[in-house]
Amino acid sequence: DTAVSQTPKYLVTQMGNDKSIKCEQNLGHDTMYWYKQDSKKFLKIMFSYNNKELIINETVPNRFSPKSPDKAHLNLHINSLELGDSAVYFCASSPQAFGTSPYNEQFFGPGTRLTVL
């Protein structure tokens, strides 16, 4: 009965490879997010989707491409991985659709620790 799940939990790969991280939520939420947490625990939003549409796209290299096949899934594909991509990536979801209400509890997945060698 996991609310927000991510796979894989750990990902170790070589520089230059392409990899994907999957995220699914079973909460019926409209909005999903990807965050990156670096080694100093600094957490920064990367993308936000509302009902499969891209809402927030922060300054992220275009090697990162989110894909939302339906509103319960938001996957993150990363091309040509670099050392600086090593981090923990968190998926999150929230029930509020864009612009309906400012109060917004976000539910986080357990994270995917990506290590690029």
Added chain:
Amino acid sequence: GEDVEQSLFLSVREGDSSVINCTYTDSSSTYLYWYKQEPGAGLQLLTYIFSNMDMKQDQRLTVLLNKKDKHLSLRIADTQTGDSAIYFCAEEYAGGGNKLTFGTGTQLKVEL
């Protein structure tokens, strides 16, 4: 600017009160939040406060908001070892597409 600052570490004894501070920069923030991150886990919402409130109490948690100084604090009464975690404040912008900007995080260590 979107910088949200917190002190990095706080150490307290079990049973004492903990106060975690946060300063933010955007005066148009609507809601401000406190999230908790336990080791190896994602963030969990602890509490939130609407920007027109000064204080909110929720069991052991007290949130104080000084909008003039853009200062937010979280007080945990009777701190327990299970409260050891990283605490993040976050601000949300009006019309920001539900975007949260998180603080730098405060590592709380509770000692016996």
